[in-house]
Amino acid sequence: MKVVHDRPWHPAVTTLAIAALTVMPTLPAHAAVSTTASAPTPRPAVTTSPAPQPAFRADARLPQPRALVHGVADPSVWWSFDGRSARPRLVALGADGRVRATYTVTGARRWDALTIVKGENGAGTLVLADLAEARSGRGVLSLYRIPEPARPADGRLAAQPFKVGFPDGPHEAGTLMADQREGRLYIVTRASTSAAVYALPAVLNPGLDNVLTRIRRLPFAVRGGAFTRDGRVVLRAPDALRVLSGVREQVTHVIRLDAAGAAAGAANPGPAFGVSADGRRALLADTGARPMFRAVALPAGAKAGRPRPSSTVALTERSRPVSYPVGDGLPGGLIGTGALAGLGLLGLLGGGFYLRGRRRDG
16 A cells, blocks of 8 residues: 655646635635725715705693604604603604604503604604613613504503614614614714614524614714605714715715804704704704704705615514524625635646546555
């Protein structure tokens, strides 16, 4: 029996091996270039906001509004709550800012964020969140679902609780928003110079800790946010409104809240922030008691098309949580995939030359 392990490699195998070792260390760099340099980053159009126009003043029964989202059942209704109260009540506002109905919420201890999402049947679901709860411990916060009343009328609403956790520990979350086209909920963290966007699972289970998925980082601070009906995202930064063409897309417009806004009292707005149902204006509240809500015109977006196919947020007890995928595509891009295929071919050729050598010596 002959030992062939000390035989020299065939020249073709040696050449392929050297080429493979040369390519392998550069794979991450080539892969990064292939995924990021395929399309140039669009330059946002910076515009100076005209003086924000007064829309309405907060009702006396809503002295310090904390949130502002338009209804699904009736888009002329604005939903909000009083951030001053330890046990706030939901408030339905009319287009003039007057309170049309107030609701006591049972099953929810406290909350500091509000949004609304459209379900599979077209009905609205109000979603409350205690974002401050995620600042400590395991980074888990409470989320509550409430069916939106079809017609505002004083009463009581029962909340269904859920637990949602960050995958990377505690965070100071500051914004809860929903994409009506996808039926997807998002949470944006709050920091002084940047923010991170997390997506909730497609299905939430009240019996388990549902894990958020981080989808991107934003190089600016976020103090509020909302989707328009055509899928754009309007984020309120400390000094400007930034409009993104999508939650994963780039900033297309920057609306400065500069001297013109300061003169109207909107340069340092309060926490309440919303976008109108038609997506044409953003509403910001002044600071102080019974603030004035002021409207800022938004740039025109693409015409609303058919919703993108996706799983709506069912918030069901029967399904297990499903994570939101970060992205699709071949691993490492086209160059990375080609290099992996080349390594596989190298293995096949090496094996063939090895067997051929054994037969020749045998």
